[in-house]
Amino acid sequence: MLMNVKTSSHNYDIVIEKGIFSRLGDVISDVAKGKLFVITDENVDAIYHDKLYSNLSDYNFEYMVLPAGERTKCLDMLGRIYSALADAKMSRSDTIIAFGGGVIGDITGLAAATYLRGVNFIGIPTTLLSQVDSSVGGKVAIDLPQGKNLVGSFYPPKKVIIDTEFLNTLPERVFNDGMAEVIKYACIRDAKLFDILSDDISNRMDEIVYMCLDIKRQVVEADEFDKGERMILNFGHTFGHAVEKMYNYETYTHGEAVAIGMSKITRATENMGYTEDGTSDRLENLLAKYNLVFDNFTFDAETAMNIMALDKKSDSEYINYIFIKNIGTCEIVKRSKEDKFIVK
Ligand SMILES: NC(=O)c1ccc[n+]([C@@H]2O[C@H](COP(=O)([O-])OP(=O)(O)OC[C@H]3O[C@@H](n4cnc5c(N)ncnc54)[C@H](O)[C@@H]3O)[C@@H](O)[C@H]2O)c1
Numbered sequence: 001m002l003m004n005v006k007t008s009s010h011n012y013d014i015v016i017e018k019g020i021f022s023r024l025g026d027v028i029s030d031v032a033k034g035k036l037f038v039i040t041d042e043n044v045d046a047i048y049h050d051k052l053y054s055n056l057s058d059y060n061f062e063y064m065v066l067p068a069g070e071r072t073k074c075l076d077m078l079g080r081i082y083s084a085l086a087d088a089k090m091s092r093s094d095t096i097i098a099f100g101g102g103v104i105g106d107i108t109g110l111a112a113a114t115y116l117r118g119v120n121f122i123g124i125p126t127t128l129l130s131q132v133d134s135s136v137g138g139k140v141a142i143d144l145p146q147g148k149n150l151v152g153s154f155y156p157p158k159k160v161i162i163d164t165e166f167l168n169t170l171p172e173r174v175f176n177d178g179m180a181e182v183i184k185y186a187c188i189r190d191a192k193l194f195d196i197l198s199d200d201i202s203n204r205m206d207e208i209v210y211m212c213l214d215i216k217r218q219v220v221e222a223d224e225f226d227k228g229e230r231m232i233l234n235f236g237h238t239f240g241h242a243v244e245k246m247y248n249y250e251t252y253t254h255g256e257a258v259a260i261g262m263s264k265i266t267r268a269t270e271n272m273g274y275t276e277d278g279t280s281d282r283l284e285n286l287l288a289k290y291n292l293v294f295d296n297f298t299f300d301a302e303t304a305m306n307i308m309a310l311d312k313k314s315d316s317e318y319i320n321y322i323f324i325k326n327i328g329t330c331e332i333v334k335r336s337k338e339d340k341f342i343v344k
Pocket residue numbers: 041042043044047068069070073100101102103104106126127128129130133134135136137138139140141149166167169170171174177
């Protein structure tokens with residue numbers, strides 16, 4: 001499946017096909033200019049090193065393996081990438097490839113955006129989260145000790161290659177982490193996707209990734225620089241970020257925290273009569289299928305509301321909440337920070 005994404009700087013293709021990694025050399029031939037510089041992490045390297053080398057055998061390329069995990073998205077590592085690019089004498093007519101999950105995509109993208117004021121960049125996302133989320137939107141970033149994604153830019157790739165076969169080697173918890181975002185897309189825009197997710201999905205990942213990206217593409221094309229409508233992609237996130245912070249980013253993965261956010265918010269809006277009856281149960285049943293329901297999650301509403309009020313995505317007096325009316329339909333609701341509603 002092929003999707004074309006429009007951005008203000010250029011349009012690019014996303015190719016989604018199970019097994020396409022084995023034809024990587026051909027698929028990137030239209031955009032892989034000059035020498036290639038592939039950046040990955042140690043887990044992806046451990047599984048796919050030999051395949052990568054044989055699939056790129058027609059190319060001249062350099063290869064850099066970084067430690068796995070969020071801590072890699074730091075200034076020190078970005079500095080090491082710049083040094084390696086300079087040592088390899090990479091020029092503006094060469095190409096950098098991110099081969100890995102969202103961590104590798106984000107730091108590699110930022111390196112590509114800034115080295116020599118911007119070089120050619122191709123993405124090969126290997127986690128479900130990075131396939132359905134990072135492939136569209138052009139956001140690239142690293143973290144600072146003071147917070148996540150504090151240094152970054154918008155730098156869309158020249159092409160994205162998505163092979164859903166990569167998902168077969170993901171640890172189950174990492175796969176489910178991505179499923180939380182998939183379920184989010186279904187909740188805000190696509191009741192049909194919600195039904196597909198309730199069935200056997202094993203042979204439908206290409207279609208599922210396509211449906212998610214198509215939703216993100218439509219939303220992002222209408223709001224490239226994240227000023228308004230793009231906010232709907234934050235369903236479950238304001239609350240989810242509060243949960244992540246409360247637990248120091250240790251207890252819950254991002255997706256798990258978003259799942260908690262989606263179910264708590266929807267339970268609350270259903271109790272308020274805003275959301276159609278039965279929606280919370282449907283959502284929680286689907287989340288349970290992917291181990292994304294947390295019964296013993298102890299919830300301190302007051303603390304969460306205060307953390308939400310400090311979230312960088314909220315402006316001074318109000319918090320923008322994303323509520324769903326039913327599965328597939330959402331709305332942005334602006335509420336005063338003082339006007340705390342009851343979340344149980
Ligand atoms: N730029 C964006 O729009 C955007 C969107 C969402 C998330 N993000 C960022 O992405 C990051 C999270 O991404 P992630 O969840 O992919 O994390 P990740 O890159 O850390 O990958 C998760 C784990 O899976 C391993 N892995 C990756 N591919 C694998 C494979 N095919 N088989 C086996 N193991 C594999 C990794 O080594 C890592 O241990 C965060 O830093 C977040 O801020 C960015």
